[in-house]
Amino acid sequence: SRLFRRDEGPVARRVLDDEMLEQLEDLLIQADMGVDTALRVTANLAEGRMGRRLSVREIKEALAAEVARIMAPVARPLPLYPSKPQVVLVVGVNGSGKTTTIGKLASQFRAAGKGVVIAAGDTFRAAAVEQLQVWGDRAGVPVMTAPEGSDPASLAFDAMERAKREGADLLMIDTAGRLQNRADLMEELAKIVRVIRKKDPDAPHNTLLVLDATTGQNALTQVEIFQKIADVSGLVMTKLDGTAKGGVLVALADRFGLPIHAIGVGEQIDDLAAFDPEEFAAALVGLEG
Amino acid sequence: MFESLSDRLGGVFDRLTKAGALSAEDVKTALREVRTALLEADVSLPVARSFVKSVESKATGASVTKSVTPGQQVVKIVHDELVAVLTGETDPGKLKIDNPPAPILMVGLQGGGKTTTTAKLAKRLKEREGKRVLMASLDTNRPAAMEQLEILGRQIGVDTLPIVKGEDPVAIAKRAKTQASLGGYDVYMLDTAGRLHIDQELIAQAAAVRDAVNPRETLLVVDGLTGQVAVEVAQEFDEKIGVSGVVLTRMDGDGRGGAALSMRAVTGKPIRFVGLGEKMDALETFDPERIAGRILGMGDIVALVERA
Ligand SMILES: Nc1nc2c(ncn2[C@@H]2O[C@H](COP(=O)(O)OP(=O)(O)OP(=O)(O)O)[C@@H](O)[C@H]2O)c(=O)[nH]1
Ligand SMILES: Nc1nc2c(ncn2[C@@H]2O[C@H](COP(=O)(O)OP(=O)(O)OP(=O)(O)O)[C@@H](O)[C@H]2O)c(=O)[nH]1
Ligand SMILES: [Mg+2]
Ligand SMILES: [Mg+2]
Numbered sequence: 001s002r003l004f005r006r007d008e009g010p011v012a013r014r015v016l017d018d019e020m021l022e023q024l025e026d027l028l029i030q031a032d033m034g035v036d037t038a039l040r041v042t043a044n045l046a047e048g049r050m051g052r053r054l055s056v057r058e059i060k061e062a063l064a065a066e067v068a069r070i071m072a073p074v075a076r077p078l079p080l081y082p083s084k085p086q087v088v089l090v091v092g093v094n095g096s097g098k099t100t101t102i103g104k105l106a107s108q109f110r111a112a113g114k115g116v117v118i119a120a121g122d123t124f125r126a127a128a129v130e131q132l133q134v135w136g137d138r139a140g141v142p143v144m145t146a147p148e149g150s151d152p153a154s155l156a157f158d159a160m161e162r163a164k165r166e167g168a169d170l171l172m173i174d175t176a177g178r179l180q181n182r183a184d185l186m187e188e189l190a191k192i193v194r195v196i197r198k199k200d201p202d203a204p205h206n207t208l209l210v211l212d213a214t215t216g217q218n219a220l221t222q223v224e225i226f227q228k229i230a231d232v233s234g235l236v237m238t239k240l241d242g243t244a245k246g247g248v249l250v251a252l253a254d255r256f257g258l259p260i261h262a263i264g265v266g267e268q269i270d271d272l273a274a275f276d277p278e279e280f281a282a283a284l285v286g287l288e289g
Numbered sequence: 290m291f292e293s294l295s296d297r298l299g300g301v302f303d304r305l306t307k308a309g310a311l312s313a314e315d316v317k318t319a320l321r322e323v324r325t326a327l328l329e330a331d332v333s334l335p336v337a338r339s340f341v342k343s344v345e346s347k348a349t350g351a352s353v354t355k356s357v358t359p360g361q362q363v364v365k366i367v368h369d370e371l372v373a374v375l376t377g378e379t380d381p382g383k384l385k386i387d388n389p390p391a392p393i394l395m396v397g398l399q400g401g402g403k404t405t406t407t408a409k410l411a412k413r414l415k416e417r418e419g420k421r422v423l424m425a426s427l428d429t430n431r432p433a434a435m436e437q438l439e440i441l442g443r444q445i446g447v448d449t450l451p452i453v454k455g456e457d458p459v460a461i462a463k464r465a466k467t468q469a470s471l472g473g474y475d476v477y478m479l480d481t482a483g484r485l486h487i488d489q490e491l492i493a494q495a496a497a498v499r500d501a502v503n504p505r506e507t508l509l510v511v512d513g514l515t516g517q518v519a520v521e522v523a524q525e526f527d528e529k530i531g532v533s534g535v536v537l538t539r540m541d542g543d544g545r546g547g548a549a550l551s552m553r554a555v556t557g558k559p560i561r562f563v564g565l566g567e568k569m570d571a572l573e574t575f576d577p578e579r580i581a582g583r584i585l586g587m588g589d590i591v592a593l594v595e596r597a
Binding site for chain 1: 333430545
């Protein structure tokens with residue numbers, strides 16, 4: 001597109017007109033922001049700027065500022081509570097990065113001096129338990145398991161007793177991946193929440209929905225339904241080390257306002273970062289350094 | 290959450306009740322809606338753009354049947370074009386696994402469904418084509434990845450290459466090849482670790498595996514919920530490793546599956562299978578008609594136009 005032609009250089013100025021706005025819209029759409037949100041964001045950008053002559057860099061900076069403004073209120077770290085144990089339930093569709101994120105989070109909590117227990121609530125997928133055990137070892141955290149095929153809700157219940165008995169600060173519960181349109185699997189999740197609440201009406205204190213940055217517009221439905229069924233309290237977006245920009249987060253912030261606690265930026269234990277609205281916005285519009 | 294294309298077009302064409310030829314203006318308005326519908330279905334922007342262009346030339350001047358609205362007519366044209374692109378020009382035929390032992394290499398991003406699909410496909414080849422299949426995990430990266438494939442192998446009654454810790458992926462691939470020849474297997478399937486298309490080191494590693502075994506089929510396994518990045522992923526994997534076909538997973542979800550169109554249009558590689566669940570028999574051959582209807586988010590409008 002014209003806007004990003006190299007020979008134009010970053011200092012060449014162009015009038016901000018309809019054609020230019022359309023190019024900006026396209027840029028945002030290609031970052032998975034979705035058509036509606038992209039339209040809204042560019043319309044906001046246009047306000048008071050139409051007809052002005054701007055350099056490519058100025059336009060991108062203005063666009064990034066607009067995105068950062070939308071994202072600032074949702075950039076909030078995972079809240080810690082005095083409850084012992086604070087129960088963190090981790091949910092999401094298949095393969096989004098739940099188990100890996102639990103390993104990374106556990107390691108960060110340990111580094112902060114917290115006592116952590118993990119419950120391997122994915123009793124369905126082949127070697128899900130073994131996978132989590134490796135993460136538990138890496139993070140130096142015990143992992144409670146149950147046999148394959150057993151009821152994840154009763155494992156969650158037992159894990160709550162153990163975490164309480166051992167005086168753990170945090171209990172993190174992994175769950176099997178499930179697509180949000182599978183009513184039976186969503187009911188299984190609802191049951192896990194009910195059973196946890198029987199033990200502690202305030203638990204789970206956090207329900208993290210793990211989203212894959214590669215995912216397109218379906219993330220909207222994922223948030224909508226997981227929130228309805230499991231009372232999602234915050235989001236983590238993984239795989240932002242790839243080239244997907246995760247623009248759907250802007251649409252999500254707009255529609256649901258759920259906090260974004262962290263982002264996954266790799267497969268190693270330290271590859272979990274705080275969500276930084278400015279960095280996110282700069283990467284989204286393709287603004288280097 | 291998103292309007293279907295027929296809903297969108299219904300609005301545009303409500304006032305146009307008279308039959309006749311579609312004017313250039315009608316078509317333009319309609320195509321704007323088509324573009325939006327495709328983008329909401331996660332079709333990549335460049336693909337949506339060129340798709341709309343090709344529909345435009347077909348739709349302008351097309352005569353409208355009396356009993357359908359111009360909107361329905363446009364949907365029909367769009368649908369047919371979608372099916373045409375998804376089908377491709379040449380029939381890909383069966384998987385090329387005739388010379389035993391035939392290697393099949395499975396590649397893709399992290400968490401896309403490679404390991405699950407490897408096992409599903411192995412089961413299918415065994416049950417439907419009577420093939421003796423050996424599966425090997427080359428995933429030295431993800432915790433318990435090898436165990437995952439081993440467990441699936443036991444579940445479906447397909448042999449897996451014994452796990453030897455500390456071996457690198459190329460060495461495992463060679464061992465699989467030897468074992469497959471000596472053991473009289475028809476097919477050996479190589480499941481690989483997930484890798485980003487921009488991870489040059491891991492991409493080179495997959496290319497080294499390819500060079501070691503010369504796969505008869507290299508299947509790119511892609512999450513059917515993938516957004517705009519689908520095109521880039523497909524291009525990179527195809528360029529650097531070489532892809533012979535695509536498998537779209539998680540099509541049991543409620544995603545529109547626009548990635549199917551993006552991948553097909555950009556790589557020209559056939560979509561071989563779709564994954565429809567976590568169970569070992571949840572793998573079906575790709576059906577362009579079904580995916581086309583799904584991308585458009587519509588039910589029986591095509592049948593309606595067809596009958597008219
Ligand atoms: N590049 C990259 N890969 C990641 C990230 N987070 C997780 N992964 C990889 O994604 C794949 C799936 O991760 P898991 O943690 O197993 O995902 P899950 O949601 O637990 O999967 P299921 O339990 O099968 O639903 C693994 O290969 C991880 O290494 C990330 O931030 N970046
Ligand atoms: N609903 C659904 N889930 C699927 C499908 N295919 C795979 N999965 C699930 O997706 C998750 C990831 O699948 P894997 O086979 O482990 O993916 P992978 O590509 O091998 O992952 P890595 O090796 O970590 O890169 C698992 O929970 C699978 O059960 C499908 O077609 N539908
Ligand atoms: Mg998991
Ligand atoms: Mg795998």
